[in-house]
Amino acid sequence: MQENNQEELDINKLMKIRREKLVELQQQGKDPFEITKFDRTNTAGEIKANYDEFEQKDVTVAGRIIAKRIMGKASFCTIQDYDEKIQSYVSINDLGEESYKAFKTWDIGDIIGISGFVFKTRTEEISVHAKEVTLLSKSLCPLPEKFHGLKDPDLRYRQRYTDLIVNPEVKETFLLRSKIISCIRKILEEEKYVEVETPVLNTIFGGAAARPFATHHNALDIDMYLRIALELNLKRLIVGGFDRVFEIGRVFRNEGMDIRHNPEFTELELYAAYQDYHDMMDITEKIFSQTAKEVLGTTKITYQGQEIDLAPGWKRISMIDSIKEVTGIDFNQIQTDEEAVALAKEKNIEIPDKTKETRGDVIALFFDEYVEETLIQPTFIYDYPVEISPLAKKSPKDKRLTERFEAFIGGREYGNAFSELNDPIDQYERFKKQVEAREAGDEEANMMDEDYVHALEIGLPPTGGLGIGVDRMIMLLTDSASIRDVLLFPTMKPLN
Numbered sequence: 001m002q003e004n005n006q007e008e009l010d011i012n013k014l015m016k017i018r019r020e021k022l023v024e025l026q027q028q029g030k031d032p033f034e035i036t037k038f039d040r041t042n043t044a045g046e047i048k049a050n051y052d053e054f055e056q057k058d059v060t061v062a063g064r065i066i067a068k069r070i071m072g073k074a075s076f077c078t079i080q081d082y083d084e085k086i087q088s089y090v091s092i093n094d095l096g097e098e099s100y101k102a103f104k105t106w107d108i109g110d111i112i113g114i115s116g117f118v119f120k121t122r123t124e125e126i127s128v129h130a131k132e133v134t135l136l137s138k139s140l141c142p143l144p145e146k147f148h149g150l151k152d153p154d155l156r157y158r159q160r161y162t163d164l165i166v167n168p169e170v171k172e173t174f175l176l177r178s179k180i181i182s183c184i185r186k187i188l189e190e191e192k193y194v195e196v197e198t199p200v201l202n203t204i205f206g207g208a209a210a211r212p213f214a215t216h217h218n219a220l221d222i223d224m225y226l227r228i229a230l231e232l233n234l235k236r237l238i239v240g241g242f243d244r245v246f247e248i249g250r251v252f253r254n255e256g257m258d259i260r261h262n263p264e265f266t267e268l269e270l271y272a273a274y275q276d277y278h279d280m281m282d283i284t285e286k287i288f289s290q291t292a293k294e295v296l297g298t299t300k301i302t303y304q305g306q307e308i309d310l311a312p313g314w315k316r317i318s319m320i321d322s323i324k325e326v327t328g329i330d331f332n333q334i335q336t337d338e339e340a341v342a343l344a345k346e347k348n349i350e351i352p353d354k355t356k357e358t359r360g361d362v363i364a365l366f367f368d369e370y371v372e373e374t375l376i377q378p379t380f381i382y383d384y385p386v387e388i389s390p391l392a393k394k395s396p397k398d399k400r401l402t403e404r405f406e407a408f409i410g411g412r413e414y415g416n417a418f419s420e421l422n423d424p425i426d427q428y429e430r431f432k433k434q435v436e437a438r439e440a441g442d443e444e445a446n447m448m449d450e451d452y453v454h455a456l457e458i459g460l461p462p463t464g465g466l467g468i469g470v471d472r473m474i475m476l477l478t479d480s481a482s483i484r485d486v487l488l489f490p491t492m493k494p495l496n
Contacts, residue, residue, distance in 0.1 A: 011142060018107060018140045025138070030102075032135045038062055038113045045083030047118055048126050054118040061086060061128060062113040062136060064165065066143075070104055076127075079112060080165070087127040088114050094131050102135070109139030153482075157490050173478050176295060177486060180474055181248060183291045184268060191283065193244040193270055198233035200226060200250070206452070207231030207391065209444040210253040213263075226252035230269040231391065231465065232452050235420060238271050238463050239455045246270035248470060259482040260412065263491050266470040271420070275464035277403045280417035281380050284407050284466060285312040288378070288414075292477060303410050303476050306376055314378040314407070319363060322371045322381055331363050355437050360385025360400060375408035390430045390446060392418035407468075414473060417466040424456035 025031055040062045047054050047061070063079035063086075074091040092100040094116075106112065113134040121127055143166055156163040156170075164171050185195065203222060205212040207229030217224050230247045237245050251267045268287075272279065289299050289310045299311040317325070324330045334340050340362035344351055349365050351357055356365075363385050375381070382405035383395055392402035403419035421427050431448045438445035474486045484490040 014142050015140060018138065018142075021105060021107075022138050022140065025135075030135070032138050035134075035136055038134065038136055040113065043083050044079070044081050044086035047086060047128075048084055051118070051120075051126050056117055056119065058115070058117050059128060060113065060115040061088075063111065064139075065106060065108050065110050065112060066165075068106075068108060073100075075104070077112075079114065080168075087121070087125055088116070088130050088133075089119075089121070089127055090114075090130045090133060094129070095133065099133065103133050106135060107139060107142070109141070109143045110135060111137040111139070153484070154492075157484050158492055158495075160488055173480065173486060174488060176478050177474050179295050180291055180477060181266075181470065183294050184248065184287060184470070187287055187290055188246050188270060191244070191286075193246045193272070194242060196234070196237060196242075196245050196247055197249070198227075198230060198247060200252075202227055204447045204449045204451075206446045206449050208251075208253075209388075209446070211255050211443045213252050213254045228253050229467070230267060231467070232449060234269055234271050235460060235463065235465065236452070236455050238273050239458055239460050243274075244270070244272045257491065259484075260472065260475075262471070262483050262487060265483070265487075268468040268470050269466065271463055271465045273461045273463050276419040276462065277382065277405055277417050277464055280464045280466040281314070281316065281382075281405060281407075284380075284415050284417065284468070285314055285378075287468065288409075288473070291473075295477060301477065301479070303479055304481060306410050308377060308410060308476075310378060310409075314380055316380045316382065316405075318383040319367050319371075319381050319385075320383070322375075323363070323366050326371050326374055327366070329366065331359070331366075334359065337362075353441070355440050355442060356387075358385075358387050360387030364388050372408065372413070373411040376410055379408045380405045381408060386430075389418070390434055391421055391427075393421045393423075394426070409476060412472065413469075414476070415466060415468045417464065420460065420463040420465045422456060422460035422463065424453050427456055428453050 041060045063081035066080045067078040069076045078087045114130050115132040116128045116130040201224045205225040205228050210228040212225040248268050252264045292299050292310045300309050320331045337358050340359040341357050344362045383401045384404040389402040389404045392404040395401040406413050407415035434446040
């Protein structure tokens, strides 16, 4: 504690000195904050990657000072810009006495511009021989590397701007994030999907089992909800005549937070008319394998020590068969709710409430307990019970099941897909059961959406739909342990 207090005192002292330097600059008419533009010609990355083209050529670069060595009448400093860092040689002979004296007072963290020519030092380091330097922005707070770096995860997430400066590998993760999302878009556009945008605020929430965030619209004087899924509006567009649509957007769920869950996250949802859940399996394989190949150069990855191959040809097995494969228990031999509940009690599987005392809910609980964590290599688990799939079409083979799958990798779920329910009468009855569950205390149950039922009455063609958690996919492809490592600004409780 005493060490932390001393560190805070030292930082406060340095901040005071930096502010005094700023005041002095302002009194001299050299306020860096009055500069509105700086014309740089190249980045450090361009210069270092193409040295033969730049050798002895004039360039203008700009970036943040991250290192500095003063040696009398000559100095070296290193700046970091968007894509790289580069060293600069700065001398009194090139700048003149006044400019060089000013340069020596600049601090680590200051943002500067450098004009000069490119050369290599005796140690073969690519550098810029400065002819002119300009202070572009004064850093009034020292970077944390002065005090043993920025290691505390909580502080890193709160001050992502500082984290990006002092931990360069963090920026690489977010550059990969951008490439991954761009690649997903490219794949879907090649498959003739149209990207659309749907409302974030809705008067009814649905499309998933989750608690919503509620708000109030003052002008209309109505309560509204932040969307928990993209599904229902996208399927309205299929009703309206779009054949294939997709959206990559933020969704919001007012639920727990852990290494896999953030209250707001990015989801991909896509829908294709005249397709079913088998087609959705194919496009899921393509999205994961092709993105990995394009972004990482291979479909074989390592996630948290587990070797995983994302190449097409993923295992496909029904939920009931997967339980039998792991436990030997065959739910095809268990026909009633009473038998299923008795088996759950025998195996000490806790049923959360009376509304879940059904054969279908028990099957899902057994899967969660015994199977999910065993699914390391990419696997499609299909034919989910109707009780947990209110928007999926019933299986023609067994009306107690639905044409739904989830994609599992490394023991975690990454995608959810249906042959979409397009029977308005069946959909209305399922919404009614959701409303009953909600009235019984299930806050995650869907609300009645009569407009969506009306859309189905207009006519939804046979349709396949898929949702993928983009943040989890990015975690997988960047080998990130926590969702907070792939969100630039994760949700945090205020310190005060």
